[in-house]
Amino acid sequence: MEKSAEEMAKEQKEISISQFFEKNRHLLGYDNKIKALLTIVKEGVDNALDATEEAGILPDIYVKVEEIEKEKYKIVIKDNGPGIVKKQIPNIFGKLLYGSKFHRLKQNRGQQGIGISGGVLYSQLTTGKPTKIISSTGDGKDHRFTLKIDVKHNEPKIVENEVVESKEKWHGVQITFVAEGIYRGHKQSVMEYMKEVAISNPYANIIFDSPTGRIEFARGVDKLPPKAKEIKPHLYGIEVGILERMRNETKGRTVLTFLMSEFTRVGKLSAEEICKKAEIDSKISPRKLTHDDVVKIVNAIKEVKLSRPPTDCLSPLGNTAVEEGMKKELSPEFVSSLSRPPSVYRGWPFQVEVGIAYGGLITEPNLMRFANRVPLLYQLGDCAIAKAVSQVDWKRYGVPGDKMPDAPVVIFVHFASVWVPFTSESKEAIANYPVIIKEIKLALQDCARRLGLYLSGVRRAERIAQKKQIFERYAIDTAKALGELTGEAEEKIKETILKIVEEKWREIVAEEGEENEKENQKENNSKGKG
Amino acid sequence: MKKKTKKKTTPKGKDESNDRLVGFGTGVLTQINKMKNPDIKLPIRALSNIYFDEKHKLIRLGDKVSHRTYLNVAHTRKFMQTLLVASECKKIINQNVTTSIRDLYYALKHTIPGTNENTFEDQSESDPILEDLEAALNTLREALHLQADRKGYVAGHIMINDRGDRIDCAKMGSSGWAIPSNVEPEVIKFEKCTADFVLVIEKDAVWQRLNEDKFWRKQNCLILTGKGQPARGTRRLINRLHKELKLPVYVLTDADPWGYYIYSVIKQGSINLSFLSDRLGTPNAKFIGLTVQDVEKYGITENVTIKLNQGDVKRTNEMLKYVWFKPKEWQKELRHMLEKGYKLELEALSSKGIKFISEKYLPEKIAKKEFLP
Numbered sequence: 001m002e003k004s005a006e007e008m009a010k011e012q013k014e015i016s017i018s019q020f021f022e023k024n025r026h027l028l029g030y031d032n033k034i035k036a037l038l039t040i041v042k043e044g045v046d047n048a049l050d051a052t053e054e055a056g057i058l059p060d061i062y063v064k065v066e067e068i069e070k071e072k073y074k075i076v077i078k079d080n081g082p083g084i085v086k087k088q089i090p091n092i093f094g095k096l097l098y099g100s101k102f103h104r105l106k107q108n109r110g111q112q113g114i115g116i117s118g119g120v121l122y123s124q125l126t127t128g129k130p131t132k133i134i135s136s137t138g139d140g141k142d143h144r145f146t147l148k149i150d151v152k153h154n155e156p157k158i159v160e161n162e163v164v165e166s167k168e169k170w171h172g173v174q175i176t177f178v179a180e181g182i183y184r185g186h187k188q189s190v191m192e193y194m195k196e197v198a199i200s201n202p203y204a205n206i207i208f209d210s211p212t213g214r215i216e217f218a219r220g221v222d223k224l225p226p227k228a229k230e231i232k233p234h235l236y237g238i239e240v241g242i243l244e245r246m247r248n249e250t251k252g253r254t255v256l257t258f259l260m261s262e263f264t265r266v267g268k269l270s271a272e273e274i275c276k277k278a279e280i281d282s283k284i285s286p287r288k289l290t291h292d293d294v295v296k297i298v299n300a301i302k303e304v305k306l307s308r309p310p311t312d313c314l315s316p317l318g319n320t321a322v323e324e325g326m327k328k329e330l331s332p333e334f335v336s337s338l339s340r341p342p343s344v345y346r347g348w349p350f351q352v353e354v355g356i357a358y359g360g361l362i363t364e365p366n367l368m369r370f371a372n373r374v375p376l377l378y379q380l381g382d383c384a385i386a387k388a389v390s391q392v393d394w395k396r397y398g399v400p401g402d403k404m405p406d407a408p409v410v411i412f413v414h415f416a417s418v419w420v421p422f423t424s425e426s427k428e429a430i431a432n433y434p435v436i437i438k439e440i441k442l443a444l445q446d447c448a449r450r451l452g453l454y455l456s457g458v459r460r461a462e463r464i465a466q467k468k469q470i471f472e473r474y475a476i477d478t479a480k481a482l483g484e485l486t487g488e489a490e491e492k493i494k495e496t497i498l499k500i501v502e503e504k505w506r507e508i509v510a511e512e513g514e515e516n517e518k519e520n521q522k523e524n525n526s527k528g529k530g
Numbered sequence: 531m532k533k534k535t536k537k538k539t540t541p542k543g544k545d546e547s548n549d550r551l552v553g554f555g556t557g558v559l560t561q562i563n564k565m566k567n568p569d570i571k572l573p574i575r576a577l578s579n580i581y582f583d584e585k586h587k588l589i590r591l592g593d594k595v596s597h598r599t600y601l602n603v604a605h606t607r608k609f610m611q612t613l614l615v616a617s618e619c620k621k622i623i624n625q626n627v628t629t630s631i632r633d634l635y636y637a638l639k640h641t642i643p644g645t646n647e648n649t650f651e652d653q654s655e656s657d658p659i660l661e662d663l664e665a666a667l668n669t670l671r672e673a674l675h676l677q678a679d680r681k682g683y684v685a686g687h688i689m690i691n692d693r694g695d696r697i698d699c700a701k702m703g704s705s706g707w708a709i710p711s712n713v714e715p716e717v718i719k720f721e722k723c724t725a726d727f728v729l730v731i732e733k734d735a736v737w738q739r740l741n742e743d744k745f746w747r748k749q750n751c752l753i754l755t756g757k758g759q760p761a762r763g764t765r766r767l768i769n770r771l772h773k774e775l776k777l778p779v780y781v782l783t784d785a786d787p788w789g790y791y792i793y794s795v796i797k798q799g800s801i802n803l804s805f806l807s808d809r810l811g812t813p814n815a816k817f818i819g820l821t822v823q824d825v826e827k828y829g830i831t832e833n834v835t836i837k838l839n840q841g842d843v844k845r846t847n848e849m850l851k852y853v854w855f856k857p858k859e860w861q862k863e864l865r866h867m868l869e870k871g872y873k874l875e876l877e878a879l880s881s882k883g884i885k886f887i888s889e890k891y892l893p894e895k896i897a898k899k900e901f902l903p
Contacts, residue, residue, distance in 0.1 A: 467603045474610040476643050478600070481613035482562075485555025485620055496562050501601065504567055508601040 016154040017096045018121060025125070028118040029378075029426035034189075036122060037073060037181030038377065039426070041065065041190050043115035044077030044175055046374055049201055050109045051081030051173065053224060059204040065183060065190060067211050072127060073181045078174040083137035086163075093120050093133055093175075094147045094156020107228040107315050107418050109374050117149065119177055124148050126180035130159045138171035183211050188377040191215075195329055196368050196375035200317065200414060202325035220328040221321050231313035231418065232264040235274075235301045237346035243294050247286035255297075258286040265307045274300045309349040311342040313418050317373070322355040322412060330410055332357035336450040337412075338443045345433045350417035352436075354443035356451050362408040365401070369430075370414040376428055383429035385413045388440035397452030398459070409451070413440055467509045471501040547673045551620045554667055558613065570598040570612055573665045573805055580804045582853040587797070587813035589854075591665075591804040598662075611659045612666075614638050614649060619663070619674040628675045628712065631657060665805050670762065672712035682709035682764030683734070685741050686752030689722040696721065699752070706741060709754075711763040713770065723775050724750070729818070729892070730768060731755045732783035732792055736876045736887070743888040749896065752777070759792055762803070765810040768796060772812045779812050780901065782892075785820035786836075786873035787845040790855075790864075793817050798854050816901035818892070820876055822867040828891065834881045835872035842873060857903045 021028055029039035041063060052059035057080060064076040084092060096117045120131040133145045146160035185191055194208050198217035203224050206217040233242075252258030259271040266274075275282035277300035280293050289297070317325070322337040337355035344350070369376040369385045380386045389411060390403040399405045421431040430436065479494035561568040572595060573579065579592040598605045598612065618638050622629055629637075635656040640649055650656045664671055671678060683706035690697045690707065699707045710718070729751050731737045737755035740746070746753045752771070756764040771777050781796055783789030797815045799807030825835065838846075849855045850864050867873065879887045895901070 470603050470606050471601055473642060473645055473647075474600075474606050477649060478610045478613055481610070481617035482555050482559050484617035485552055485613070486559050488559060493559065493562065496565070497568075497600070500562065500565055500567060503565065504601055508567065509603075 016152060018149055018151040018154040021096060021118065021121060022125065022151055025118075025122060027425045028115075028122075029428070030118070030122050033071060033180055033182040034184050035378070036126075036179065037065065037075070037183060038188070038190050038193055040075050040119040040122065040177055040179055040181070041077070042193060042374070043119050044075070044177075045194075045197060046109040047116050048077055048079030048081060048173070049197075049204065049373070052079055052204075053227070055082040056224065056227070057081060058219070058222065058224060059201070059206075061204060061206045062209075063194065063206065064209040065211060066209070067183065068178070071180055071182055073177075073179060073183065075177040075179065075181075076174065078172060080170070080172045083135045083171045084173055085137065086135075086143045089133055089135055089143060089145050090147060090156035090158055093117055093131060093145070094149050094158075096121070096149070096154055107313060107372055107416055109372050116175070119175075119179070120147060121149050121151070123177045123179040127178050129178035131178075132176040134174040136166055136171050138169060140166055140169055142166040185212070193375050193377060196370070196377075197373075199325040199329045199368065199412065200370045200373040200375065202317075202321050202328065218328065220324040225315045225317055225321065226312075228315035228418075229310075229312045231310055231349070232262060234265060234309040234344055234347040234349065235259070235263050235306055236344050237348070238263075238298065238301065239346065240291075240294055240298050243298060244291070247289055247294070250286055252286060254283050255280060255286050255289065256282040264309050270304055270306055273304050277303055308342065309344055309347075311349060311351065314342055314349055314351045314416050316351050316353055316416050317414060318353075322353055322414070326355050326357040326410065326412060330357050331361040332410070333359035334451065334454045336447045336454075338446045340439050340443045343435060343439050345417075345421065345435050348417055348419045348421075350415060350420075350436065350439075352439045352443050353412075353414040353416065354440065354447050355412035356444075356447040357410045357412070358451055358454070359408050362410055365405045365407060366410045367404065368410060368412045370412070371420045371422070371427070371430060372416055373414065374427070376430075378426070379423065379429035381429075382423050382432075384432045384436045385415065385430060385440055387432055388437045388444060389413070391437070391441050392444050392448060394448065397448040398455045399448065399451065411444070413444070415440070464506075464509050468501065468505045471505055472498065475501070547669060547675075548620060548623050550667050550669060551616050551623070551674075554616055554663075555613070555620075567599055567601040568609070569600075570609065570666060571595040572598055572662050575661070575665055575802055575804065577801055580801050582798070583807075584853075586808075587854070588807040588811045589799040589801065589804045590807060608659065611638075611650065611655065612663060615656065615659050615663050619676070622675045626675075628677055630677050631660060631671070634660065634676060661802075668805055670714075670766075670806060670809065672714055672763065672766075675712075677711040678762050680709055680711045680763055681757045681761055682755060682767070683707065683737065683757075684709060684752055684754045684767070686746035687724045687750065688720065688752055691719040691721050693717055700747075704738070704741060706737070706753075709761075709764050709767055711761065713763050713767045715770075718767075718770075720770075720775060723752075723771075723777070725752045725777060726750045727778040727780060727896075728752045728754055728768065728771050730760075730779060730781045730796060730815070731876075732758065732781075732789055733876055736782070739884075740888050740892075743885060745888045745892070748888075749893065756792075756796075760796060762806075762810060765796060765812075768815070769810055769812050772814060779815040780818040780896070781815055782818050782876065783820065784873070784875045785822050785824070785867070786875075787842050787849060789820070790817075790849065791845075794852075794854055816903065818895050818901055820874060820879070821863050821902065822870055822873065823863060824891075825870075825874065828879075828882065830874070830878060831881060832872070834878040835870075835874045838867070838871050838873055843868065859902045863902060 030036040045061060048061050049059055060080045062078040066074045068074050093116060123129055123131055130146045130148045135143045142164050144162050144164060145158060148157040148159055150157045191210060198206055202220035205219040208215045246262055247258060250258045250262050252261045255275055256271045259266050259274060272282055274297060278296040280296060316339050319337045319339055323335050326335050335355060335357045340352045342349050342351045367389055369383060394401050394405050399407050399409060401407060415430055423429045423431050475494050475497040479490050479497060482493050483490035558568050573591050574594045574596050579594040580589055581592055583590045598609050600606055600609045618634055632653060635650055635653040638649055642649060660671060684699050685702055685706040686699055688699045690699060697707055731753060734755050734757045737753055740753050768779055772779050781793045783792050796812060798813060799811035803810060846864050846868055879891055
């Protein structure tokens with residue numbers, strides 16, 4: 001049956017973002033019950049850490065995952081952040097794509113303002129239960145909300161709302177979800193996530209009441225990383241579409257002032273040089289630029305030397321924090337780390353930090369990926385970090401394994417940026433920009449080199465110890481034979497030989513080496529003629 | 531207890547072998563008690579450490595030694611093995627038994643405490659250690675009550691006493707008396723000998739021919755074969771027959787480099803056992819045949835000769851340079867062989883008749899004293 005355009009138009013209507021995600025919840029990380037539980041915890045913890053850090057508070061975070069019915073869980077996340085003012089609470093938790101972070105260029109965990117309300121949506125979809133939020137800003141009042149989302153209009157639906165006097169003077173937010181889920185202890189689990197969070201946020205104190213018992217991740221460093229500042233975009237890597245949008249929104253009245261005011265690291269000279277190279281009049285209004293002009297400008301940018309973007313928009317963990325985080329949660333025998341200098345992709349500054357931990361309580365290889373201190377547990381194969389790891393020639397550094405070390409090695413890679421190029425909305429993998437892969441690879445190689453040096457030292461020590469063992473191993477039989485030949489007491493001869501070994505082995509082993517090789521050959525030759 | 535000293539002579543009997551082993555152990559123990567890194571000196575048994583003693587016409591071991599030290603990862607295991615072999619030899623001697631080198635290997639093989647490693651993994655590990663010990667103690671394995679392979683036979687007018695058993699080598703039928711591996715005087719005694727000389731034959735088949743022809747009776751001699759390169763026991767017996775009974779020794783081999791080499795080992799000893807040349811070599815031995823020059827002399831048809839191969843030519847050229855082949859007679863023979871480009875086997879003489887060798891060739895050579903030095 002044919003339909004007319006008019007008939008079809010009747011069926012065409014706007015859909016709300018909530019409706020969209022109701023049908024496409026896998027895009028937010030709610031593909032299955034196991035992953036859903038992880039995603040809720042993750043969104044809650046991310047928000048808690050962002051809030052405390054922004055307020056300059058050392059985070060104390062409490063997480064509880066409790067099975068209340070089969071495959072139905074109560075999830076509680078509580079922080080000691082500044083709290084949320086009353087009128088914002090419904091919007092933040094009951095409306096998708098509402099947030100403060102999308103519009104600014106600053107290193108944050110959250111970006112789009114979808115995560116936490118996504119959890120609220122998933123909870124009501126799977127159990128029909130609203131989400132409870134308690135917030136206090138430290139004024140002695142608890143604001144208690146019980147919320148749902150009006151899916152059709154993407155608006156919060158307040159089920160209950162009361163203000164009560166808080167018993168203790170506190171500030172922060174506590175969220176309680178009731179959602180379907182499955183708790184597992186495998187690799188991509190809540191537990192692994194909590195452990196990795198504890199490593200990448202060593203200044204946080206985290207208590208986790210899991211279905212199998214309480215785990216405390218103690219604070220390892222008492223200093224927060226430097227606060228990240230907001231910045232404007234950088235011209236390197238800017239794309240035509242973005243530039244076209246920006247020239248319409250700018251308050252700059254000439255192309256010159258547009259470039260200087262909307263972008264970082266562009267001075268008058270640079271702006272003039274760009275216009276000259278693009279053969280464009282720098283004095284015209286940016287709105288008069290044609291599509292071709294914008295293309296010319298984008299091409300001209302490549303030929304102009306601009307300073308790197310300011311890096312105070314980034315908040316790297318720093319070597320100490322990376323190493324301390326790994327030490328406290330992994331108890332390795334060796335750890336090395338490196339923060340690369342900031343770099344730029346598509347105009348966004350980013351910075352790579354790598355840590356490698358070896359041995360000790362580590363029993364198997366593991367790659368821990370982080371974006372703005374958030375662990376990435378899924379879609380390993382799509383991730384730039386995995387690609388960089390696979391490009392390192394590990395054997396060259398004395399680490400067995402092809403593409404991934406086949407040794408007790410934990411690799412920590414932190415990608416920090418004002419805008420993380422995730423491959424999907426569920427934020428599980430970093431896109432494969434060559435410059436990103438290159439930066440990660442360089443940092444990995446540097447750490448691997450140091451691990452290699454450590455290992456060769458260890459191996460040398462082992463070889464030397466083995467030599468001593470050889471001297472000790474043959475003492476019993478040598479003493480026995482000598483005892484039979486001379487009538488002396490075996491035990492006494494053995495003791496004396498061992499004493500000689502103890503006294504001389506170091507010096508002897510040091511003298512040996514290549515000399516020994518030659519001797520060995522001579523011995524073999526005379527044996528061969530026998 | 532005697533201190534270990536370098537001895538030029540070899541042990542005379544059981545007690546002396548025992549003393550030597552004890553002395554060897556004491557030497558090592560003394561170093562240990564002085565808190566020194568113990569060290570065993572081993573003569574180097576290689577071409578680089580032998581020389582030809584012109585006066586005695588014997589190959590001698592030089593004085594280069596290698597050191598086997600305990601605190602050297604490449605040596606420690608062998609150091610232990612050397613002492614283990616020595617202690618086992620002492621045990622065997624004191625029990626007054628004789629064993630084989632394979633027995634020695636099994637007696638010593640055990641797992642080293644606290645490891646999954648054996649003292650000896652297989653016999654190829656213990657055999658060279660025994661050779662090292664022989665050289666270090668300047669002794670023969672036979673004196674250490676270890677048997678070597680035996681493969682020699684004797685027939686002729688000699689009465690031998692083998693640990694109390696009297697053996698008349700003239701009454702050994704068609705097989706002859708098998709030479710044991712240990713022919714040292716405390717085991718093998720010569721009671722009576724009326725023979726005039728010893729004929730050493732490379733090949734067993736030729737020995738059997740001569741035995742069947744009762745060559746030893748007609749020529750009043752001893753016929754002896756080592757079946758190829760003679761074992762130590764056979765060489766030691768030749769040495770004793772010459773030294774103690776003053777019997778001239780004549781050697782009969784194929785006319786080829788290998789045959790001449792066998793002769794040279796009987797005469798001046800070998801490189802590997804150069805430390806024993808005094809006891810194994812017989813410098814006065816003479817070469818009776820076969821020579822390539824005999825082909826013309828005895829009218830042997832050239833069609834029974836064998837063409838020299840590349841290896842033969844190479845070997846002959848090397849032998850031309852050896853000090854012990856320097857006498858002009860040998861130089862002449864070797865050059866003649868290269869010139870003719872052929873060699874010949876003892877059996878080639880049969881082309882002149884089956885009894886040619888026993889009735890004409892050998893008697894004539896002996897009568898005319900036609901020998902090579």
